Amino acid sequence: MSDRERARQTGPAGPPPGAGKSAPGPGSVAVESRGISEEVLREANEGLVLATVNAQAMTDAAEQAAAQLREANESLVIATVNAQTLAQAAEQAAAQISYTAHLEAQLLEAQKLETLGVLAGGVAHDFNNLLTAMLGNANLGTMAAEEGRSVAPYFAAIEKAAMRAASLTRQLLAYAGTGKPVMAEVDLGIVVKEVIQVFTASLPRNVTLSCDLAERLPLVHGDATQIFQVLMNLVTNAAEACQTDREGRINIRTREEYMDEAALGVGHWVLPLTPGRYATLDVRDTGEGMEPEVVKRAFEPFFTTKFTGRGLGLAAVMGIIRSHGGGLWVGSEPDCGSSFKIFMPAMADSALMPPPEALPQAWRGQGRILVVDDELAVGQVARSMAEHFGFSVLDARDGLEAVELFRLHHGELAMVLMDLIMPGMGGQEAFREMRKIDSTVPVVLSSGYNVSDTDLFVEGLAGLLKKPYRLAEFQEALQRALAMRLLPPG
Numbered sequence: 001m002s003d004r005e006r007a008r009q010t011g012p013a014g015p016p017p018g019a020g021k022s023a024p025g026p027g028s029v030a031v032e033s034r035g036i037s038e039e040v041l042r043e044a045n046e047g048l049v050l051a052t053v054n055a056q057a058m059t060d061a062a063e064q065a066a067a068q069l070r071e072a073n074e075s076l077v078i079a080t081v082n083a084q085t086l087a088q089a090a091e092q093a094a095a096q097i098s099y100t101a102h103l104e105a106q107l108l109e110a111q112k113l114e115t116l117g118v119l120a121g122g123v124a125h126d127f128n129n130l131l132t133a134m135l136g137n138a139n140l141g142t143m144a145a146e147e148g149r150s151v152a153p154y155f156a157a158i159e160k161a162a163m164r165a166a167s168l169t170r171q172l173l174a175y176a177g178t179g180k181p182v183m184a185e186v187d188l189g190i191v192v193k194e195v196i197q198v199f200t201a202s203l204p205r206n207v208t209l210s211c212d213l214a215e216r217l218p219l220v221h222g223d224a225t226q227i228f229q230v231l232m233n234l235v236t237n238a239a240e241a242c243q244t245d246r247e248g249r250i251n252i253r254t255r256e257e258y259m260d261e262a263a264l265g266v267g268h269w270v271l272p273l274t275p276g277r278y279a280t281l282d283v284r285d286t287g288e289g290m291e292p293e294v295v296k297r298a299f300e301p302f303f304t305t306k307f308t309g310r311g312l313g314l315a316a317v318m319g320i321i322r323s324h325g326g327g328l329w330v331g332s333e334p335d336c337g338s339s340f341k342i343f344m345p346a347m348a349d350s351a352l353m354p355p356p357e358a359l360p361q362a363w364r365g366q367g368r369i370l371v372v373d374d375e376l377a378v379g380q381v382a383r384s385m386a387e388h389f390g391f392s393v394l395d396a397r398d399g400l401e402a403v404e405l406f407r408l409h410h411g412e413l414a415m416v417l418m419d420l421i422m423p424g425m426g427g428q429e430a431f432r433e434m435r436k437i438d439s440t441v442p443v444v445l446s447s448g449y450n451v452s453d454t455d456l457f458v459e460g461l462a463g464l465l466k467k468p469y470r471l472a473e474f475q476e477a478l479q480r481a482l483a484m485r486l487l488p489p490g
């Protein structure tokens with residue numbers, strides 16, 4: 001046992017020091033008491049040393065803790081400052097991102113305007129050529145009629161030029177972004193026929209364009225104008241790929257195809273697909289073909305290998321097909337040719353379409369039609385077409401006149417065909433006025449803009465006829481509107 005422990009055990013609770021010894025005699029007290037106090041003193045001294053050592057240790061510990069606290073505090077201050085800096089940086093980054101997005105949007109808009117400028121210039125030039133063809137053929141046709149010769153070839157040439165002009169305006173409207181996509185059931189076979197009709201007149205002599213249409217093809221859900229534009233761009237590229245000094249062939253093929261995992265693994269997919277049933281469009285040419293690195297970049301906006309190219313054709317194709325949920329496949333061999341294949345999802349319960357009829361079937365109607373158009377030439381064409389189908393015609397030049405005529409004659413009208421945009425009272429307003437007078441007479445609005453009937457928000461409209469139209473589209477609009485009259489209301 002150490003002295004210190006002993007000192008602790010014999011402290012206040014233990015027997016007093018010297019207990020059990022014989023009582024001291026007189027004179028020994030001082031010695032005894034001096035002896036005790038020495039021991040106590042020593043022990044107290046030791047305790048004091050111990051306490052001093054402990055106190056020192058505690059002071060050191062306290063100082064250490066204080067230092068640690070100070071450090072922690074400093075770290076805390078730094079962390080707070082850092083957190084603030086981080087928050088500021090995050091704010092700055094967010095502002096930068098939204099500014100960049102804003103710049104990108106501006107850039108895109110500027111690019112679109114630039115494209116539009118180029119396109120408008122090109123279209124004006126093409127239009128002049130087409131108008132020259134129309135005017136010339138009209139003059140020649142008149143002369144032929146006077147001399148008793150057949151006028152049919154001149155009319156055919158005028159129709160071709162007009163169809164090409166129509167496709168140009170559609171292209172322009174599609175680029176300008178006027179109107180939203182007009183989604184409907186589309187028969188790809190009809191679109192192919194339209195494209196072939198437009199192109200045949202304008203292809204170089206050494207290039208032939210043919211089609212191989214599936215006997216029966218599923219309908220697809222899409223915007224016919226946009227799909228038309230896709231085909232136009234692909235056929236234009238195919239024609240441009242055919243060299244001028246040798247024969248070139250372009251073929252457009254439609255098919256119904258079931259794609260499984262194995263088929264989807266083959267070749268170069270620009271837009272991949274999921275397995276399923278598709279209506280396909282394949283544009284093949286025997287032109288110059290592409291090197292693999294060109295195939296890889298061909299769909300990038302503004303990528304072109306042509307002197308006068310803008311590099312927008314395939315970018316537009318990709319945008320349109322992607323928005324239709326379709327797939328895109330490319331195969332190409334330098335000096336042999338290329339194949340651009342489009343896969344459009346087949347409509348789930350779509351009937352398979354027989355190949356399109358080239359000409360409208362013989363159809364005759366009867367009754368009176370009110371034709372409204374501020375453009376005299378258009379009104380006259382509509383009148384002649386309506387008369388061709390056996391209708392008699394009442395015509396008006398604006399909305400107000402149309403409503404007045406309607407008020408007087410609604411009981412004897414089979415239907416109304418009215419321009420959408422006219423000075424003064426437009427077609428939409430006139431239509432509403434007519435509905436108040438008599439809502440049983442079907443009204444079809446006609447327009448040169450890319451509008452859909454859902455854009456118009458007019459209830460009870462019997463249809464929309466897009467300008468320009470041919471006899472076939474005119475007949476379809478009339479037939480549809482007249483059929484609506486027979487349906488029970490609601």
Ligand SMILES: Nc1ncnc2c1ncn2[C@@H]1O[C@H](COP(=O)(O)OP(=O)(O)OP(=O)(O)O)[C@@H](O)[C@H]1O
Binds near residue numbers: 237310
């Ligand atoms: N059928 C094809 N044969 C060979 N090369 C092609 C074919 N189609 C596209 N290309 C290549 O892809 C590039 C991009 O085509 P894209 O249609 O996007 O632009 P462009 O034809 O050059 O210009 P734009 O169509 O805007 O007038 C072309 O420049 C060409 O190199």
Ligand SMILES: [Mg+2]
Binds near residue numbers: 236237312314
């Ligand atoms: Mg092109």
